[in-house]
Amino acid sequence: MSNLENKVGLPELRFPEFINYPKWEEKSFSKLFEIGGGKDHKHLADGDVPVYGSGGYMRSVNDYLYDGKSACIGRKGTINNPMFLTGKFWTVDTLFYTHSFKNCIPEFVYLLFQNIDWLKLNEAGGVPSLSKVIINKIEVLIPKEKEQQKIVDCISSMDDLITTNTKKLELLKFHKKGLMQKLFPAEGENKPDFRFPEFSMEANWKKEKLHNLVDLLSGHAFKSEYFSTTGKKMVTPKNFTKNGFASFSEDNTKYTSEDFNERYICREGDLLLLLTDLTPSCELLGRPMLLTPSDGEVLLNQRIAKVILKGNINSNFLKYFFLSNSFRKRIINTATGSTVRHTSNKIVLSTELLLPNLSEQNKIAACLLSIDELIRSQADKIETLKEYKKGLMQQLFPEMKESIA
Structure with missing residues (x-):
């Protein structure tokens, strides 16, 4: 392609064979x-x-x-x-x-x-x-049809690349889902289908109540009159995702200028749990969020609980338990409310889970974290490709005024 001066009726980028073609x-x-x-x-x-x-x-x-x-x-x-x-x-x-x-x-x-x-x-x-x-x-x-076809072929190649990488992302997600089912015991079992070789001779997983392992700190009901575009960042239900990571974007991030108690500050490594879901399908009810360095400090808002570890348990292992089918089934089946669905600290803390020793927890968490990193890297790659396509489209088409004849 050749760079051309952006003139009326001409794209910023034009394939060399069309340089001498008339304007669009x-x-x-x-x-x-x-x-x-x-x-x-x-x-x-x-x-x-x-x-x-x-x-x-x-x-x-x-x-x-x-x-x-x-x-x-x-x-x-x-x-x-x-x-x-x-x-x-x-x-x-x-x-x-x-x-x-x-x-x-x-x-x-x-x-x-x-x-x-x-x-x-x-x-x-x-x-x-x-x-x-x-x-x-x-x-x-x-432009003329020949140039149209050249542009179509170029953009189609980008679409094919995005599609290929999207399929790879879906395969990674499918692999993670299957692996979680094998790494955690099925209902009625006391050991998983798959154990890492070094733990094959270890005892069966032990049943524990969550209240023996963690405490929950409920969030504060920050007043809407103090919401602003600056101040301290809050974590809200909109920041939760289905994969256990936070999503803070320009569209879903809220700030407050209200005075707050230090106990409501959450930092890297803190595990949070969503107790209310505004979606009809309860996709996010009971979902966890493990804060990372990029999330920064956030304030714990109402309808969200901070998980405070007090037992021998790995926070990442616990996050993956919160993402497991058994925990999801319990939370959804015990949820209250019609339009807005809720769970409670009591329901969460009374939940039973099967627990291996800390070394096996660490191994399972590290394995799933490595797959999550691949998934996030692949998702970032797709977003980069989409942004590149968007920029390419802007350069291959003259500025369009969207006028009405």
Whole structure:
């Protein structure tokens, strides 16, 4: 590719063979393709043709609405998530599809769709909605088809790389899940399916009540009037994840200027437990968080408990116990509340667990931590690839004003 001065109608980066090509032309979508509307599918029998709505795949039927390549965009609901379909498919009335392309290829239209802030074009006050009229009026810059194909091939190679690395991430997660099932005793057993060789002759794991091993410190109800964009960082339910690590981002981090007791300060190595879950599926109820150096100091907020070790137990081993199927099953089955689900210090502390000696705990924790590091490294790699793709898209396309004709 060659660097070019960013001029109107020209991308910042252009492949060498297109340097002498004319500037990209400004055209409305109405000049490039036609928009098809989805139809009801309930009368159709089951088959092998996929049905899609704005939220994605719905079912498979015995008839098709269109056969070919198509860039699709939501008519109602999820209007900011374009998708690319190929072959025979059916769409319902919440999803528009494109067809009858003129001087453009479907894959390039899909890239154009990804560059548009569709939410800005929302026509409804409630559920987000788009219309054919609005979409047809959108004006974009577009090169000749040969250059379109070159750009599509370039971005597709990035997508393939992201897909390959995403599959690798899923395999790592699947491997960890299977390993945890083997490293912890199954229900009704007193030793795991797999033990490291040096512990094969050790005694069976011993049953313990958590209250003999830990105490719980409940968080403080910090007052909302002191919430701010500066001050001391708090840990809230939004900072918990399904994998036991904290997630502090610009969108989910809260601060307070309220005076606080030193006992509510949490630091690296502290193990926290979420006692309330706002999600309907209870995905986060009872999930742990082990603070790392990058998390910094945080204040212990209400609905969260700090785990204070007092017995012979490894904090990372305990974190993985909190992530285990047996603990998850107990917490969810004993949860109270309808809309918002809760567990309590009493329920947690009365939980029984099987415990090996400290050396075996350390070995199990170290093994699972090493896999977690691989998972986090792989996730970071995927995010880096996505950011690179985003930057590449910005350079391969002229600045788009998203104007309406």
